[in-house]
Amino acid sequence: MQLKLDIAPLDSWAKKHHRPLIIAGPCSAESEDQLMQTCSQLKDMNVDIFRAGIWKPRTRPNSFEGYGEKALPWLKRVREELGVPFAVEVANPQHIELALKYGVDVLWIGARTTVNPFNVQEIADALKGVDVPVLIKNPVNPDLALWIGAIERIYGAGIRKMAVIHRGFSGLHASKYRNEPMWQIPLELKTAIPNMPIIGDPSHTAGKRALLQEIAQKALDLNFDGLIIESHIDPDNALSDAAQQVTPQGFHKLLSDLKFRILREASDDAVFINHLDVIRQQIDNIDRELLEVLKTRMALVEKACEYKIQHNVSIFQVDRWNEIFRSRSDWAKKMNVNEEFISEIFKLIHIESIRRQTEVITMQELASIK
Ligand code: PEP
Ligand code: MN
Numbered sequence: 001m002q003l004k005l006d007i008a009p010l011d012s013w014a015k016k017h018h019r020p021l022i023i024a025g026p027c028s029a030e031s032e033d034q035l036m037q038t039c040s041q042l043k044d045m046n047v048d049i050f051r052a053g054i055w056k057p058r059t060r061p062n063s064f065e066g067y068g069e070k071a072l073p074w075l076k077r078v079r080e081e082l083g084v085p086f087a088v089e090v091a092n093p094q095h096i097e098l099a100l101k102y103g104v105d106v107l108w109i110g111a112r113t114t115v116n117p118f119n120v121q122e123i124a125d126a127l128k129g130v131d132v133p134v135l136i137k138n139p140v141n142p143d144l145a146l147w148i149g150a151i152e153r154i155y156g157a158g159i160r161k162m163a164v165i166h167r168g169f170s171g172l173h174a175s176k177y178r179n180e181p182m183w184q185i186p187l188e189l190k191t192a193i194p195n196m197p198i199i200g201d202p203s204h205t206a207g208k209r210a211l212l213q214e215i216a217q218k219a220l221d222l223n224f225d226g227l228i229i230e231s232h233i234d235p236d237n238a239l240s241d242a243a244q245q246v247t248p249q250g251f252h253k254l255l256s257d258l259k260f261r262i263l264r265e266a267s268d269d270a271v272f273i274n275h276l277d278v279i280r281q282q283i284d285n286i287d288r289e290l291l292e293v294l295k296t297r298m299a300l301v302e303k304a305c306e307y308k309i310q311h312n313v314s315i316f317q318v319d320r321w322n323e324i325f326r327s328r329s330d331w332a333k334k335m336n337v338n339e340e341f342i343s344e345i346f347k348l349i350h351i352e353s354i355r356r357q358t359e360v361i362t363m364q365e366l367a368s369i370k
Contacts, residue, residue: 012161014133020225024251025087027052027203029054037233047084050078055088057091087104105132114147117150120150136164142169163226164186178206181215186198213258230246298356302356315357321350
């Protein structure tokens, strides 16, 4: 699926924008002083947009839920005195009305809001006729269609200055990250809407300071268009997301340690293009061979299935599959191929093999009835 949306380029609205675009600021606005101090330090560190949450969607009640409207004049003052545009999260039409009243520069829709189409539609309706850039975070669950649906709703309201934020996805299993990056999802989004700017949010993906660098670097290596990073003057005592925030100095170090390796999407260097073409052709050939091999494997599975039916043996033997998974992981290890990747591939092969064998049995049963 490819969507042709007439999205405004990032440069057209993020005026002083660096490559990548840099958004930074505390998770939450906690006081006027905190905002002024944080922003005056970040200002000298190439920050294009200052972020601060004032309505905080918290997973559990009795957590700090933000200062709401009271914090808007603080942000307005920051912008007036320090000249850095500001962004806040909005989750309903009333938030939008208030944020606009104080001249907000950029709005963002949080991950817990993107999951709810009713909620996103209400926001979209409130944005009709408004000219403000909107950033749409991925939904908390790994559902690309839901993310694209939210983009379509906001786009349908006439918003053209927009970007998406990748903040990772919550998973069932314990992971080293607060939210699993599942990089293939933002990349699929980029494939579906190639001109959609994409901003990485290492803070909410990582959940802890120590992992920020790794995630931010990965986002840049995948050619993301920007980063949004939480920074607080006293992170350990922050009222929300303490473990993942960095001081402005920490933020500065993070940025200076990043390697801006891939900046261009394409090159017009003829030697480079030719060489890349040769490698791509080799990949195409290998993919064709992979398909042939998979086809041959499936034919063998069918043969084994027919043989099992003739001998009244059930199609699924737990021991056989456990042995397949174990041996293939061992082979992967010996061949220095990522074991997790191989086990995911064999899970898919298993599903397809069961599906195909069930089909063979059903067909044989139907034939015997006739
Ligand atoms: C935030 O940016 O502070 C926030 C609440 O993030 P998310 O919606 O990604 O959880
Ligand atoms: Mn936060």
